[in-house]
Structure formats: structure tokens, C-alpha cells
Amino acid sequence: MWAVEIQGVNKSYLLGQVRVNALHNVTLNIAPERFAVLSGQSGSGKTTLLNLIGGIDKPDSGHLRIADCEISSLDDDQCSAFRARQLGFIFQNFNLIPVLTVRENIEIPLLMQRRSAIQRKQATDEMLESVGLMHKADSLPNQLSGGQRQRVAIARALIHRPALIVADEPTANLDSKTGAAILQLLRRLQREYATTVVFSSHDPHVIAEADDLYVVHDGQVTRSGAV
Numbered sequence: 001m002w003a004v005e006i007q008g009v010n011k012s013y014l015l016g017q018v019r020v021n022a023l024h025n026v027t028l029n030i031a032p033e034r035f036a037v038l039s040g041q042s043g044s045g046k047t048t049l050l051n052l053i054g055g056i057d058k059p060d061s062g063h064l065r066i067a068d069c070e071i072s073s074l075d076d077d078q079c080s081a082f083r084a085r086q087l088g089f090i091f092q093n094f095n096l097i098p099v100l101t102v103r104e105n106i107e108i109p110l111l112m113q114r115r116s117a118i119q120r121k122q123a124t125d126e127m128l129e130s131v132g133l134m135h136k137a138d139s140l141p142n143q144l145s146g147g148q149r150q151r152v153a154i155a156r157a158l159i160h161r162p163a164l165i166v167a168d169e170p171t172a173n174l175d176s177k178t179g180a181a182i183l184q185l186l187r188r189l190q191r192e193y194a195t196t197v198v199f200s201s202h203d204p205h206v207i208a209e210a211d212d213l214y215v216v217h218d219g220q221v222t223r224s225g226a227v
């Protein structure tokens with residue numbers, strides 16, 4: 001079974017009267033428990049591809065199987081339920097909820113799964129320890145540094161033990177030292193939690209960490225093989 005199986009996927013956007021072909025006949029497979037990096041220039045199609053893998057958007061044609069589920073054929077409710085159970089997301093801009101504390105942000109995926117208060121507390125404490133933020137549990141996101149915010153986002157992405165984590169340039173808004181620390185943290189937890197990560201970036205340090213590298217160019221994807 002593949003963690004991500006994509007066959008003949010096409011995606012275009014209508015920009016006024018002009019149709020922009022963002023992805024053209026993309027076929028790729030990612031094995032479970034890999035740290036897969038999508039690299040490519042700005043505008044090459046990385047975010048479009050991650051949005052399809054994460055079930056945020058749908059392809060015009062082709063097949064997408066994620067964790068053994070054909071997500072391109074799910075309706076909106078089924079897709080939301082699938083995302084809540086099987087996927088974790090990490091974004092460039094952190095996307096934390098500003099009025100919730102660090103602890104409350106991290107436990108959101110467990111609330112969506114209606115886990116009990118005791119289960120949520122136990123799992124959140126474990127994640128706070130893993131990402132080194134126990135001392136910030138009751139802080140709000142705007143009281144944290146960029147690196148700390150991304151640690152919260154990593155904890156939130158992992159807490160429900162998803163099959164796959166989709167990370168769209170999560171180090172792009174961080175200085176190089178903080179970015180390197182975030183990369184190492186995610187790499188360590190990806191191994192510890194035996195999950196698959198699909199990470200988009202054009203940073204050579206991220207590319208050097210890849211188990212598998214895919215290069216996106218003008219909406220087409222080629223595999224560069226194990227690094």
C-alpha cells in the first residue's frame with residue numbers, strides 16, 4: 001500500500017478568461033513512513049499539488065489515493081471526516097487560532113474526534129513535552145516566537161497520529177537557524193510516530209533531508225529518487 005498514490009492528475013484554474021494549467025498529467029507514488037520533499041520554483045505547482053493531496057481541493061481529472069482511500073471521489077463531508085482522521089497540516093503562516101491557548105490549539109484534532117477530556121489532556125501533555133513547549137501551554141500564539149508557533153503547529157498536526165502530514169513551506173517564514181531546528185524536530189517526530197510527511201520547499205537543507213525528492217516544474221513532476 002502507498003501512503004500517496006497519484007495517477008494522471010490534472011488541475012487548472014480559470015483566471016478571468018484565461019485557463020492556467022497548474023498540474024499536467026501528474027503521476028507519483030510515495031511509500032509509507034517516508035520524508036518526501038516537493039521542490040520547484042515559485043509558481044511550478046507545489047501548493048496546488050499539496051492542496052490535492054490534503055483533500056483541500058479536487059483534481060479536474062485523474063486518481064488520488066491517500067492512505068488507501070480514493071479521496072477524489074469523496075463528497076465534501078466525507079472528505080472533511082477523512083482529513084480530520086488521517087491528515088495533519090503545517091503551513092508557512094502557522095495558521096494557529098489566535099484566541100486559543102497553545103494547549104487548546106494542539107488539542108483541536110482530538111476535539112474534532114470527540115475524545116474525552118482525560119484523553120485530550122494526556123495526549124496534549126505528551127505533545128507539549130515532545131515539542132518542548134510545556135512552559136508555554138497557557139500562552140496565546142501572539143506571545144510566542146515564530147519557531148515556537150511552528151512547534152505548536154507540528155504538535156497539532158501530529159496529536160491524532162495521522163497517516164500523512166502535509167507541510168507547505170513550513171520553514172519559509174523562519175530564519176535559517178530556527179528553520180533548521182523545526183526541520184530536525186519534524187524529522188525526529190516523523191520517525192518516532194512512523195508517519196509520512198510530504199514537505200514542499202526549495203531550501204537545499206530541506207532537500208538534503210529528503211528520503212525521496214520530487215521536482216515540480218511547470219505543472220509536471222519528476223522523481224529524483226532517494227537522496
Ligand SMILES: Nc1ncnc2c1ncn2[C@@H]1O[C@H](COP(=O)(O)OP(=O)(O)OP(=O)(O)O)[C@@H](O)[C@H]1O
Nearest residue numbers: 013014015020022041042043044045046047048049
Ligand atoms: N486560485 C488560483 N487561481 C488562478 N491561478 C492559480 C490559483 N492558484 C494557483 N494558480 C496558478 O497555478 C500555478 C501553480 O501555482 P502554485 O501556487 O501551485 O505554485 P507553487 O509552486 O506553490 O508556488 P510558490 O512556491 O510561489 O508558492 C501558478 O501559475 C499560479 O499562478
